Amino acid sequence: MQTIDLPEAPVVLADNLPSLLRLLDGAEAGAVIVDVFGFGQPANEVLDAIRASAPSCPIISFTSSVERDYSELLVRAGSNAVVDIERAPEQLMARIQEALRGRELKAQGSRFLRSSNRPSIDKEAHNMGSKSPSSVGSTGLTRRTFLKASAAGGAGLAVVAAVPGTPTKVLHALEASGAIQTSGEELFGVVCSPNCWMGCRLNAHVRDGKLVKTSMNPMPEAQYNRVCLRGLSHVQRVYDPDRFKYPMKRVGPRGGGEWERISWNEAISTIASEIARIQGKYGKTAFAFAPMSGNYGVINGGLAGAIQRFAGIVEGTVVGGAIDQAMPLGMAQVLGNVLNGGQAFGLGNEAADMQYSRMVTVWGSNITESQVHNWHFISDAMENNGAKLVVIDPTFTATAAKADIWIRPRAGSDPALALSVIHTIIEEELWDLDFVMNHTVGPFLVSSETGLFVRENPEDPTSRYLVWDQSTGGAVPFDEAVDPALLGEYDVAGVMVSPAMQLLADEAAKFTPEEGGVNNTDVPPDQVREYARLYATQKPAFIYPGFGIDRYTNGHLTGRGLATMAALTGNVGVSGASPAGAMGGGALMALLDPANVMGWLFPAGTFYGSMNYLLLYDALIKGEVEMYTPADPLNGLAGTTTSEPQMVPYPIKGAFLNTSNFVSNFPNQNKIEQELFSEENLEFVAVAEIRPTDTTAYADMILPITHWFENDDIVGGIHPFLLRNDKALEAPFEAKPDLEIFRLLAEEMGFPEYFDKTAQEYAEGIVEELANNLGEGGAAAVQQYRDTGAVRLFPYPFYSFADKNFYTSSGRCEFYAEWETLNHPATSPATVLTVPMGGNPLPHFEPPYEAWPDNPLFEKYPLVNYQEHSKWRIHSQWFQVPWLRELDPEPVVKLSPEDAAQRGIENGDYAEVFNDRGQATFKVIVSEAILAGMCNTPKGWQRYQFKEGGYQELTNDHKHPINMNCAFFDTLVDVRKA
């Protein structure tokens, strides 16, 4: 008997079948590997014998031939896997690992099945005596007895003499004979349109005018086919018994919950007169139009929608941004503002490109729950390309469970972790030298005096950048250099200068994995180095960043770090490598830039003012905000009118909200309810909504709107297609699409000509405009849209920067920049502003504002609170769907075992999560997935669903001067048993 040691398990060799069987009788084997044809007996007898000795042990059979028939036979005879002996070197280890994993799976499954609470069986035993089998059915009449009776009486009803198991066959026969009618089913092409951005094309199945189910409707490319549990549950959203039926106005105090039904006429004339009154008294911009992300239908939705079109005509203010804006801002800093200063969401590759990657990093995202349809591309890469998956997240999410390497950084430490990786890449020279030299500012010399790049002609900021040529020992223009230096310090005309790479190296040296890195991130140095080497060398490597890292005040610095990692390693602009995620080429990306749809958005040639949602807090409470004014409202790259933000009077006294659950989804809920929405601060607020939410509770007027399947629209997501959504159902009661509401308002206010077309007429106009602006033929696009209901805006495959032209002033990746991108006053139309670099131009680290151990508040509130985006909801939609509530019934807080034990809290208890801003009561789940020192309160529940309070009371509305972005996870709390 020989024993070999494998990394997975020891292997014992048996010489012959009897001794193998004896071995198996005696001890439990993880797997059996057998040369099944080598025993001079039929293979199936060998397998039977092994099975008899070890019934549940996985068997790996060797064949000496690649003939498929043998594999087939062996699987049917009981092999769990078959390996061709000639390919054993490649295949055997994988099969052993799979077999061991399978054994684990079966054991766990068995354990579950055996120990599982069998309530129905227990109830069974209890009721056996009391219930008589014949009393089934409320009337005691079974369908069979009824049928017998009616057949005898020739009732001529829908008689189905059921042959067991094939009722449908009989039904078909009866239908064909004309004996019965079943109602037909009609299919409509619709699109699920929430803020997961997955833009799933669905079929709405309609019988007798009612939606009975949804199903997946094929996309133009099968690899983008998609639907999820939420998209399948629309029936319960359409027929939600709490849907608003009629316009309503508040009676009694705001937030008091008393309503009176009014007519649409009264609603429209009230809103119109309030707009006129408030604009007359406080100025045009004092009336705000505040959409969010609840509907990505372009016409009825909140991104370049009818609401913005209307706002521009009346020259009000559109409030925007302040969520998801930090991380992309940092990436834009390095890679360049795209789409006229638009957000950096579009700076990556299209999602399907991930299948070609060999190394995927998912950083700060739980895609298997929040962006489900991007998972299979990664799974394909792992299966087909041998791609490695690294997941970086303090929590062991379902995505992390799939990873080859899971890195667990301290909450909010991500910029430091990125710098540790950058340090490793530089120190170990893992960079892509060619890319760094030619496509980054790495070799460009920076003056230690001015902090600016050194130019050929110091008076002319457009003259060529200088580098240090090591072959001549002097500074020369970059395109004349033979051997540019990346490191060092040099004297140029009496001023000390360094290549930008040296400055990056100096900054990153503060975060070596072994010291500054681990001290700030808690990540073991070996793991950082292993990851950095993998990322730099297993190419192409794809970075998939999520908004988990965006929800700390330092999110823009993580963005800079990630983009820099990609720039150093040349993982940019090629298939399988993205510096900035998988939203490239998305139809949505095109819509983020107003310049692409000027005709639709600004038909009157007048514009709205822009305000960032965090600045709205000050506008409502104080009537003045500190903000920059863009030099050109439509071009953020044109800079600002002042070098510092100025305090500007900016009252907001009235608001119209659609696609928004502002009171639930913005931070510091008590402040929102008590101060922002006080009747004194906000004189009038109308909310267009489908059912009651935390926001409608604080409205003066509620307008009932249609579900997505009850109106026409055109929808874009982060896949490449614009999709037509066809009205499938009639609007119930007096619900109206948002477009219709603005049409009525426009008629009332005297400009009906801007809203006199149908939704699809506007949609086709948008398709044409977009296609023309993006370089593809507009007329052809419209025809394609008409014929197929889908348009692909960018050709396949799309990856940003394929031509290596970065949208920076140097045209290169600027991990050192002379200017800084900012996010205020808003994110559209002047999406990002540029100001001369005031702070640290490199990727660097600053801790989160609140959630960091150095903060004295930590003594009082030692847990970092975050709100996961789980599979049961998309933000605050689907919170009431009964099917989903059966699986996920109530608000929970997930705690680590250590934190729970320390507080005397057990799994299943109720606990209060609290800080100085508020509190809420949750059911406790104790989970090893949660890092000690954090607590997870999944997002989307409404206040009425809590025993007490609401989770959004806990978050803060701090304004970071650069990213002006809500940092929901930058929250300190404590937890106590309720």
Next chain:
Amino acid sequence: MAEKRLAMVVDTVRCIGCSTCALACKVENNLPNEIWWNRVLTVGGSEIDTPELRNGHLEMSYLTLACQHCENAPCVKVCPVGATFKNEDGVIMQDYDRCIGCRYCMVACPYTGVRQFNWEDPEYDVPFPVGGAEVPAHQKGTVEKCTFCAHRLEDGLEPACIEVCPARARTFGDLNDPDSEVSEKLREKSSVQLLAEKGTKPSVYFLT
């Protein structure tokens, strides 16, 4: 025409436990409140979506569990009235009209929970039947379970839970056809079956 041996193959490496398959089944079959034919079990900690800490590592995966449509089905053997039977394609069917609610099948079946019983009148949150048009109505006092969407198989369609899987982890087909996707997957990858030692010979395979 050759007999079919219908089978389902679920890839646990790709499966992310998202419950899309469970919802597809719930809607397609117009399942009453609290009744689930397909359940997603977390293989890890004791609560849904929680991992287990083993030997210093966290682990979590998912098992989607419905009727295993066993070739050697114990439920068929014990049903006193023939309400539970195997059809010609190997699908274990349930005739609600014959079912007398004795629940012997639930006792015999080792796959706890795949069979569900309507103790009371079925209740629904939606006031009309949803899902497939030809789904038999649910009845108080009867057992029900996954039918491999027999009503869809009639129309040449696959079970509702197959095509919806966002992870592309589910395959369905005829094991008697060597060119079918299920046959191909079982040849190419390792697989296990649940409670194989009981000799039920399930028609569901889990790839590892």
